[in-house]
Amino acid sequence: MGVRLSRLIVAALLVALCVVALAYYLLRDVEPPRVERLELLERVRKGGVQRVFVCVREGNPSGSATLQLNGTIVEIPLTERSGDLACYASTFNVSTFFAGEGRVAGKLVVRDTRGNTATVDVSFYVNLEAPKIVSVELQRADFGRYEVSARIEDENLREVFILVGERSIPLAPSGGLYRAVLEVLNDTDFTLRAVDRLNLSSSYRGRIEFSRDNPNAAYALGRGLNLSLVSLILPLDSDREQDANEKQFIDLIVEYRSMLAVPAFSNYLWRVVSDGSVSSEELERARNFAQLVVEIYETVLSEKSLYESYVWGYMRVKDPVRTADYSSNLALKLGLDGSKTSKAVAKALAYYGIAVVDRGLPENLEELAMLVEAVGIEGYGSKLVDFTPITFHSTEGDFAYVIDSGRDAWMLAKHLKIINDTGFNILKHPEMFEGLNGKIIANAYSLFDAEYGINYAEQFISGRKLRPTDNDVWDLIMLQWSLYSNKAPQLGGGGKLYNRDFPWYDSDKLDALYQDDNTRRQALFFLFYLDNGAFDIEAAKRFELLVDPLPREVQEDLYELISDSRSQSRIIPGYRINSLNDLLKWIDLVTYEKKLIDEQTANKLKKEIATIPFGFIVTGLKGAKTALIQAEREYEAISKLYPDGKIGRWNEDPRYYYYGWLMDRQNHGLSNTVYQYTGVKIDEYKTWPEFIQLVNQRSAIDQYITKNWKYWDLVKFVTGYERWNHVYGMDEMDEGNYITPQTLRAFGFPMYFVHIEPTPVGAAAYEWVVSLPDYIAEGMKASFNDTIIVGPANGFGLHLCKDGILRDGIKELFGFVGGTSLYRQGEIVWANCGLTSNIRFYFTRKRY
DSSP, X not given: OHHHHHHHHHHHHHHHHHHHHHHHXXXXXXXXXXXXXXXXXXXXXXXXXXXXXXXXXXXXXXXXEEEEETTEEEEEEEEEEETTEEEEEEEEEHHHHOOSOEEEEEEEEEEETTSOEEEEEEEEEEEEOOOEEEEEEEEEEETTEEEEEEEEEOTTEEEEEEEETTEEEEOEEETTEEEEEXXXXXXXXXXXXXXXXXXXXXXXXXXXXXXXXXXXXXXHHHTTOOHHHHTTTGGGGTTSOOOHHHHHHHHHHHHTGGGGXXXXXXXXXXXXXXXXXXXXXXXXXXXXXXXXHHHHHHHHHHHHHHHHHHOOSSOOOSOHHHHHHHHHHHHHHTTGGGSOOOHHHHHHHHHHHIIIIITOOOOOHHHHHHHHHHHTSTTTHHHHTOOOOEEEOOTTOOEEEOOOHHHHHHHHHXXXXXXXXTTOOGGGOGGGHHHHHHHHHHHHIIIIIOTTSHHHHHHHHHOOOOOTTOHHHHHHXXXXXXXXXXXXXXXXXXTSOOOTTSXXXXXXXXXXXXXXXXXXXXHHHHHHOOOSEEEOHHHHHHHHHHHTTSOHHHHHHHHHHHHOTTOOOTTTTTOOOSSHHHHHHHHHIIIIISOOSOHHHHHHHHHHHTTSOGGGEEXXXXXXXXXXXXXXXXXXXXXXXXXXXXXXXXTBOHHHHHHHHHHHHHTTTXXXXXXXXXXOOGGGOSSHHHHHHHHHHOOSHHHHHHHHOHHHHHHHHHHHHHHHOOOTTOOHHHIIIIIHHHHHHHTTOOEEEEEEESXXXXXXXXXXXXXXXXXXXXXXXXXXXXXXXXXXXXXXXXXXXXHHHHHTTOOEEEEEEEEEEEEEETTEEEEEEEEEEEEEEEEEOOOO
16 A cells, blocks of 8 residues: 555656646747847947947846847847836947948847847947048149148048039049149138048148238239239249239239230240349330330231221321331330330330331341431421321312322431431421421322322332332422421521511421411421422423424424424325334434434434424423422522513513413403402503503402512412423413422422313413412401402412402312322333322312
8 A cells, every 4th residue: 555655656757747847838939039129320430439238028027138240249238127028228338349430240249148139230430530631731832723732541542522602523543642732813711621431520721821921913813813814923922911012013913914915025024023123224124115015016907907997008107016116126125215205206116016017127226226226306206206187178079199108218317317318417406307308298298199299100110019128218308307307407508589478497486376286287288399200491491402403394394393292294295203213214214214414413312302302292200300490490590580570671570470370360261260369350460561550459369468478479470481491392371380380389489280170272281389378368368358369278268269260150160289290102111291190189160
């Protein structure tokens, strides 16, 4: 029983154990902890602390959880428990566990006491550190360019850039640094930022002191100077300072910036600043030169505009900047930056530049220096370079003679030098400048511009084109100077007989007598005008002597052949000449066939006849010289006679021939005109003496001028003398075209012609007009009102008796200066009988 009991007890125990085991098995903890809350920092800076907090549902929590990261285990102890909620928390210095910066990843492991495990994947960044901007350097690379270099430490650096306003400029790695170039033109704040791959960034604030580094350039830009021009100033900033002279120099550049396009000016300023400083003397010289360049350029530009408005052809200024540059360099060669100069000096330089650059004339610095010295004389210099247009008023629209200022200024400079070289110091007589200016303008027009002028004749005769550099051109110009100036008081001619009411040699007096500038310049133009032709008195006299021994029929035939292109020989019917050889052949025919002259006479005749101009008219340069020389001879002859000398076989007063001219015109269609002029009607006399007697008794225009102007008597004496002083071969037209007008000019009377249309039979198509001083011209206007016309240059003459002209049926009236036009018959060049207009201005115009 005891054994059985023992066995029962053992069995019961075994059953109990089985029950317990079964219960344990059925009731044991197999659920892992359930993570309900996990908190940790996603980003932990270097040296920073990571805070981990995790709560789980677990009835049997273990005493700690673990973070398993990158092979590193960090224990997180159980810190609190409430029911089945267990929370673990810990902090730790990430730098203790992780050396590098970056992302760490792994698992959070939470176990319970039953061996159940919960895991959560976790990751976060450790040892985070913004890029370290170790240093930033700012270095001026060039004007307006600064190199920024930064040393930055960061193993995960992504980018470095600079912010300037809204602009972002990247820095590129180079030699362990990050570099960029900033272009700025003012004081500029900037921010440098370094950003790593973890979006951590560092900033550096800096400032570029542009005005400190470039004080002069900054000032110039602030004044509005264009950036492209600032380079001119940069040498002044080499010391990074600005003084008073430099500031004023920049003000000057800004003021005259438009002139920097002229290389001479910009180069001049560059030379000033090239040493990095501006002295007071340099500043003053720069001011002088700047003003001079402006005036030169404005003058060149004005001439360009003038030429383009009025003139077509060669008168052009192609490139004003190039011309102004040349002229400005001339100014420097002459040292004109050393003092202030007048506008007249600038004009002289500008005009000379046009001459050389645009007209191709040679530079002569010595001549230019004399011109510049002359125009610098106060009160007179400006008159020397007045090349504004001369206007001739006309009922058909004013005619403006646009002067080639370049060519004429060049000629004026040469004229001054040649005059000075003769021994007469023209610079000591600036009162002559205005007259000399008028002379050059008239000479140049006569030589080069006149449609029927001297150049026209030369080209027609030989194909030669005259140039201002030609020696024989200057022979002619100086011949006129010599012959006209010998009446000037400055050259000892003050006592000579002359029209002292046109003192071209003294502008002080001339300006008082002709107060209107344009009128005065017109008169100077008419005085110094050079005819392109002349009746050769000496040739006519030689011809007369040559043919005097010949039979009368030979004389008459030869005269007709040599004086009229339409003539045919009477001795040899139908024979006409078309060359000198034809004329020589005619002499042979008369000698050997007709037996009218002997061989010896014929040979002499052939030799001498070759020197006689056809029609006795010489043209071109030779004609102009002949006109001047003959007029001077006439001047000398008349001067010896005036005022009481007599002429002719009956010892007559030359004035009688003046009145004889008037009587002739009255009896050839101009009865009313001469009546208005003299007060004598055509039916009041029968003889010449009667006409003169009546004139002396009347009071009309001629008598008014005679009474009030002493030089009118000289006009009458001269014109009367030349009406009488005919030579063999000279007709009235030759006298009217050449002899009388050329002699009037020799006595100092500006003159031109007035043409009438229709021309009455027996009257002249045109007659001379002379200039009157203001006091006579104004007196006539007041006395005779609009019954007369006072023309350009205060001109008056017979054909300007308006009332009489109109009553005589004249429909058209115009003034003109003319030239001899030519035509060719065979090999012979002939002169047309009447002069052809070069400048024409209408007083009345016939309407068709």
